[in-house]
Amino acid sequence: MDNNINAYNSILDLVGNTPLIKLNRITEGLTGNFYAKVEAFNPGHSAKDRIAVHIIEQAEQKGLLNADSTIIETTSGNTGFSLAMASMVKGYKCILAVSSKSSPDKIDMLRSMGAEVYVCPAHVAADDPRSYYEVAKRLHKETPGSIYINQYFNELNIEAHYNTTGPEIWKQTNGNITHLVSCSGTGGTISGTARFLKEQNPDIKVLAVDAYGSVLKKYHETGEFDHEEIYPYRIEGLGKNLIPKATDFNSIDRYIKVTDAESAHMARKIAHSEGMFVGYTSGAAMQATIQYNTEGEFDKNSNVVLIFPDHGSRYMSKIYSDEWMQNQGFFDAKNAESPKEIQY
Ligand code: PMP
Numbered sequence: 163m164d165n166n167i168n169a170y171n172s173i174l175d176l177v178g179n180t181p182l183i184k185l186n187r188i189t190e191g192l193t194g195n196f197y198a199k200v201e202a203f204n205p206g207h208s209a210k211d212r213i214a215v216h217i218i219e220q221a222e223q224k225g226l227l228n229a230d231s232t233i234i235e236t237t238s239g240n241t242g243f244s245l246a247m248a249s250m251v252k253g254y255k256c257i258l259a260v261s262s263k264s265s266p267d268k269i270d271m272l273r274s275m276g277a278e279v280y281v282c283p284a285h286v287a288a289d290d291p292r293s294y295y296e297v298a299k300r301l302h303k304e305t306p307g308s309i310y311i312n313q314y315f316n317e318l319n320i321e322a323h324y325n326t327t328g329p330e331i332w333k334q335t336n337g338n339i340t341h342l343v344s345c346s347g348t349g350g351t352i353s354g355t356a357r358f359l360k361e362q363n364p365d366i367k368v369l370a371v372d373a374y375g376s377v378l379k380k381y382h383e384t385g386e387f388d389h390e391e392i393y394p395y396r397i398e399g400l401g402k403n404l405i406p407k408a409t410d411f412n413s414i415d416r417y418i419k420v421t422d423a424e425s426a427h428m429a430r431k432i433a434h435s436e437g438m439f440v441g442y443t444s445g446a447a448m449q450a451t452i453q454y455n456t457e458g459e460f461d462k463n464s465n466v467v468l469i470f471p472d473h474g475s476r477y478m479s480k481i482y483s484d485e486w487m488q489n490q491g492f493f494d495a496k497n498a499e500s501p502k503e504i505q506y
Contacts, residue, residue: 172251177204177211178326182334182467187435188448192455194340194464199331202440202473206244209327209351209471213313214244216322218252221309232257232308234301236294239268240399240472241313246275257301257308259294263398265480285394288404314406319350320357327351328358331467339366341466343451345400345443346370346378346417349409351469356413367459370414371443371450376401378409379417396422396480396490399471400443418450423492425449426481427506429474434506439474442481447471 170176180203185196201209221227232255233245242258249256256277260269263284272279280301282294290296302310313319331339342359344352349370356368372379375395380388392403397420429445432438447468460466480486484501487493498504 173205177215194460196466198468198470200470206247207473208240210240210244213319213322214248217318232305234308235311236298239264242272246277259297314348319408320354323354324358327355338465339467340464341367343369343447344469347399348406353410353413368415370417371446372417372419373397373401382417420446420449431506440470441472444470
């Protein structure tokens with residue numbers, strides 16, 4: 163510390179070392195002990211801070227970046243925010259191609275953090291020139307001195323979690339973790355964390371959360387890419403319409419699919435029961451855990467760690483808006499006439 167002042171050198175020093183917090187009430191009726199790794203405690207409010215810092219710093223070490231460099235990425239929002247934050251601190255320009263499915267608050271936040279944002283249609287094929295992948299690739303080609311983060315196909319995404327999330331959980335549970343429940347989008351979080359944990363104890367069960375409308379579960383089970391599995395869904399950041407290279411399918415024991423409606427209600431219930439204001443996919447992870455519990459796979463000695471990827475503030479115009487929930491028909495699933503009838 164300079165001048166004997168107790169301060170961090172920059173906000174990036176606060177990435178990682180997120181707390182593990184016991185879940186006390188939402189787990190009523192479940193067998194075992196349940197803990198959430200709450201990634202909203204990262205300074206950019208999501209797990210993606212870890213990969214943003216790691217990938218940029220690896221590029222710096224390889225000499226790929228200079229003062230005028232541009233960081234380019236496709237993103238559902240969280241990775242973009244983390245990259246924009248890291249680029250701002252380190253002095254790089256940041257260009258992001260995002261899906262039109264991303265919440266408007268997320269897009270505004272990216273722009274607030276100084277990023278240049280291109281909004282691309284969500285429901286086109288990945289190889290369509292309008293898709294956010296193709297737009298990002300084109301911008302990378304057209305921008306000299308840029309690097310393309312390419313989180314779905316970048317091994318460093320896995321490495322970031324192998325180096326940090328995995329060891330943190332191992333230490334926080336004193337090696338007593340029995341199950342990991344993590345959403346699978348790029349697959350970086352689950353693959354890196356699982357790889358580290360299984361190296362310590364191969365008996366740890368790794369459960370991946372997938373969305374209805376995504377190909378991941380079927381691919382894991384059959385090795386087949388089934389186009390029939392693909393259709394639009396609401397949850398952002400979970401599941402995929404392609405097979406990401408950043409997913410190590412061998413590190414995953416089981417995929418569990420969750421619905422848009424149940425995941426949304428579960429996120430709201432986490433806020434109401436645990437006082438944790440978390441994002442849509444945290445609800446998905448909790449929902450998957452409850453579904454898995456019905457199979458009798460947990461016992462009283464199970465120590466289950468769920469990764470809660472981001473903060474609820476990113477979903478004010480979505481799952482935390484009664485109007486949005488009603489428009490999706492998500493209250494119908496609960497047989498409620500109005501939001502006021504829902505008791506979490
Ligand atoms: N939840 C949210 C909110 C996300 O943005 C992401 C990233 N796409 C995930 C979960 C999944 O994490 P990963 O990409 O590491 O599989």
